[in-house]
Amino acid sequence: MKLTCAILDDYQGAALRMADWGKLADRVDVRTYRGHFGSEDEVAAAVSDCDIVVIMRERTPFRGTLLRRLPKLKLLVTSGMRNASVDVAAAAELGIAVCGTGSRSEPPAELTWALILGLLRHVPQEHASLRGNGPWQSTVGGDVHGKTLGVLGLGKIGTKVAAVGRAFGMDVVAWSRNLTKERAEAEGVRLASSMEELLEASDVVTIHLVLSDRTRGLLGEAELRRMRPGAILVNTSRAAIVDEPALLRALTDGWIAGAALDVFEQEPLPGDHPFRTLPNVLALPHLGYVTEANYRTYFREAVEDIEAFLAGAPIRTLTP
Structure with missing residues (x-):
């Protein structure tokens, strides 16, 4: 069976055109959400069936309380190699891999x-x-x-x-x-x-x-x-x-x-x-990292993270 992946907070509808998600087509079904979920309940309802979630920076927090409500989640990918809104320690306890991507300064x-x-x-x-x-x-x-x-x-x-x-x-x-x-x-x-x-x-x-x-x-x-x-x-x-x-x-x-x-x-x-x-x-509405070069890096490496995870060798892992 294919795994299910959700990309959150894709405000501009850019995620799927910034990388070759077709590499995963035979193994992963990918869907995107352009709107922002304002509560933990909304996030849990939207992605409770997902094995993989891709998040953009700190737009949506993934605290321990939320992670515990997502029993199917196996991989959380965040843009950048630092995300203060993700409880990496809780993810480790739950057996959820957390991986990041590069970012341009x-x-x-x-x-x-x-x-x-x-x-x-x-x-x-x-x-x-x-x-x-x-x-x-x-x-x-x-x-x-x-x-x-x-x-x-x-x-x-x-x-x-x-x-x-x-x-x-x-x-x-x-x-x-x-x-x-x-x-x-x-x-x-x-x-x-x-x-x-x-x-x-x-x-x-x-x-x-x-x-x-x-x-x-x-x-x-x-x-x-x-x-x-x-x-x-x-x-x-x-x-x-x-x-x-x-x-x-x-x-x-x-x-x-x-x-x-x-x-x-x-x-x-x-x-x-x-x-x-x-x-x-x-x-401005938090546009500091919102450029084509950064987005191409984020989503290209998100695809790489997912491929590596599926191969059993996660890369760019974030540790507590």
Whole structure:
């Protein structure tokens, strides 16, 4: 008998055209879901008959409670090699293999700059005005040349973001708990002595840290108040790194000039959420990794993961 595979959260209906799923046709029946399931009950009802589930990043959590409701599940494939919303330990206990895929660091770095420039140059407002035959020029944009870019996290993505800042003529300063002066200097940036120093010195603060117990809530009220009133905060990393209520107060009370956001505590973002309407927020629906190159990598390697699993030799396995 064929196995059954479900691909979840295929918002754009892109999964099946981004890889050769025909390689599995004689062994696996594949179906996709474009809509998002908002509850664990909905997920369980949709995939309870599945032997394999393919998920996109952290769009749908697979906690232990959900995994225990899926007795047929043998293989869970996630895009990327890290997914904080999957209980890998519970999967191991239940005999469910969890495998990942490669991921490119260029797309989120590129989107970070789209957000920075879009917010500073008021691109959404001016575009809407032009489309609606409104005023011809109604805003005065901010500059990046000669300003200070603060990069929280100088990993693969942060390094690329910093390099563009340097190309724009910015003074780039970076900080993370394990970042050394030698590593920072190798990338042509200054090491801040503390996160507080970076926040106080920067005109643009951009976050590129991994979410962990140490970084969850890293930027709260005290930290946001250290930022310059004219500064902007950019988050294309993980929403939980910034305390959401504190950020909302910072934006509404003018502690900072604005925020550009691609990640949120709840996704999809509720229709009545203030981030959808605040005039000093530029928000996107978590598009950082959503590019053709990344999608082709994700789904091609998802097919490879399934083939390897069927052959009895799983690859790219995630362990607790």
